[in-house]
Amino acid sequence: xxxxxxxxxxxxxxxxxxxxxxxxxxxxxxxxxxxxxxxxxxxxxxxxxxxxxxxxxxxxxxxxxxxxxxxxxxxxxxxxxxxxxxxxxxxxxxxxxxxxxxxxxxxxxxxxxxxxxxxxxxxxxxxxxxxxxxxxxxxxxxxxxxxxxxxxxxxxxxxxxxxxxxxxxxxxxxxxxxxxxxxxxxxxx
Amino acid sequence: xxxxxxxxxxxxxxxxxxxxxxxxxxxxxxxxxxxxxxxxxxxxxxxxxxxxxxxxxxxxxxxxxxxxxxxxxxxxxxxxxxxxxxxxxxxxxxxxxxxxxxxxxxxxxxxxxxxxxxxxxxxxxxxxxxxxxxxxxxxxxxxxxxxxxxxxxxxxxxxxxxxxxxxxxxxxxxxxxxxxxxxxxxxxxxxxxxxxxxxxxxxxxxxxxxxxxxxxxxxxxxxxxxxxxxxxxxxxxxxxxxxxxx
Numbered sequence: 001x002x003x004x005x006x007x008x009x010x011x012x013x014x015x016x017x018x019x020x021x022x023x024x025x026x027x028x029x030x031x032x033x034x035x036x037x038x039x040x041x042x043x044x045x046x047x048x049x050x051x052x053x054x055x056x057x058x059x060x061x062x063x064x065x066x067x068x069x070x071x072x073x074x075x076x077x078x079x080x081x082x083x084x085x086x087x088x089x090x091x092x093x094x095x096x097x098x099x100x101x102x103x104x105x106x107x108x109x110x111x112x113x114x115x116x117x118x119x120x121x122x123x124x125x126x127x128x129x130x131x132x133x134x135x136x137x138x139x140x141x142x143x144x145x146x147x148x149x150x151x152x153x154x155x156x157x158x159x160x161x162x163x164x165x166x167x168x169x170x171x172x173x174x175x176x177x178x179x180x181x182x183x184x185x186x187x188x189x
Numbered sequence: 190x191x192x193x194x195x196x197x198x199x200x201x202x203x204x205x206x207x208x209x210x211x212x213x214x215x216x217x218x219x220x221x222x223x224x225x226x227x228x229x230x231x232x233x234x235x236x237x238x239x240x241x242x243x244x245x246x247x248x249x250x251x252x253x254x255x256x257x258x259x260x261x262x263x264x265x266x267x268x269x270x271x272x273x274x275x276x277x278x279x280x281x282x283x284x285x286x287x288x289x290x291x292x293x294x295x296x297x298x299x300x301x302x303x304x305x306x307x308x309x310x311x312x313x314x315x316x317x318x319x320x321x322x323x324x325x326x327x328x329x330x331x332x333x334x335x336x337x338x339x340x341x342x343x344x345x346x347x348x349x350x351x352x353x354x355x356x357x358x359x360x361x362x363x364x365x366x367x368x369x370x371x372x373x374x375x376x377x378x379x380x381x382x383x384x385x386x387x388x389x390x391x392x393x394x395x396x397x398x399x400x401x402x403x404x405x406x407x408x409x410x411x412x413x414x415x416x417x418x419x420x421x422x423x424x425x426x427x428x429x430x431x432x433x434x435x
Contacts (some may be wrong), residue, residue, distance in 0.1 A: 054264050057263075060265070
């Protein structure tokens with residue numbers, strides 16, 4: 001459980017969340033995304049503008065790469081950008097069933113979803129897990145040039161350096177009082 | 190919502206996702222119960238509705254948790270929940286897709302065809318049913334993996350589940366009094382025989398004729414043959430119907 005966390009981001013700004021495992025980075029991101037309520041405090045401006053990416057990519061093995069992205073575009077009522085396949089190095093994998101992708105390729109497909117759904121506030125939970133160095137660089141480029149440069153906002157929980165030169169927020173461990181724990185109605189945990 | 194419905198239908202058709210399992214289970218119960226109870230038509234007729242309901246319930250239970258469990262496991266659920274789609278619509282779309290793939294074929298098939306066969310005579314229902322099943326089998330090959338495939342498969346399910354009962358009724362119409370049990374036994378005997386032989390035949394066909402699609406040619410041809418047979422054998426119309434309508 002986290003307390004006393006406060007930050008404010010303007011369009012074009014990013015923030016990196018740092019902190020040890022189990023500290024509450026994921027909880028914080030999920031709370032901002034509206035997937036679970038905050039025990040106290042306020043979150044403003046995210047809501048319908050937020051796009052959340054957890055460490056699970058939500059990929060269906062039976063759908064092809066192109067179908068997966070087409071589905072997300074349809075669901076979020078956006079147009080599928082033409083350059084998204086090139087952007088995430090998926091052009092050759094377009095018609096491959098997602099179930100046959102490697103872990104890194106699957107991750108790239110999961111991240112490509114972010115370029116499709118057209119959300120301004122991206123909440124990224126360990127986005128670079130299982131990506132190779134080249135793909136990490138590519139993803140950082142996407143964030144800088146296609147998202148932040150266009151007035152997007154990104155909150156990223158990560159343990160590695162993305163090379164984006166973003167401000168960092170070091171989260172401090174907090175020992176919760178026993179009576180403050182439990183009794184939450186978190187969704188999908 | 191259309192996007193989610195389309196995705197779930199597509200997934201059900203392609204990966205099974207428990208969808209085939211439920212139907213297979215249902216069919217197995219329908220086939221096995223007469224073996225267990227014994228082939229007396231009177232007893233079977235009495236317990237059939239109850240058995241069908243129980244089997245349908247269990248078949249539904251088999252696949253019910255998969256509506257959301259799969260999306261939960263692979264992390265799709267939070268991603269869907271943050272989409273610009275109200276949660277109610279999300280649940281509705283998923284439930285609808287589930288029902289279309291598991292419930293709809295049975296719901297449409299059984300009562301409609303049953304009533305039709307009592308009304309117009311068995312042949313009038315069996316023949317178009319078998320013929321369209323044959324055509325649908327062949328269509329499976331050419332529809333590729335579009336949404337249309339879901340409907341083609343639903344139509345095939347209609348043939349598989351409902352026509353079977355009517356065929357049995359037709360046989361019971363034809364055979365004399367006192368030999369019904371033998372007739373039902375024969376039907377299941379032949380069923381078992383063909384069921385056992387089919388996998389081997391299919392493997393042979395796949396290996397030599399090439400491609401998975403040949404399975405559907407095989408089942409299409411078998412169904413077409415049975416349709417032709419139905420044309421030529423005299424099936425007595427149901428008792429309620431005037432003789433000239435058969």
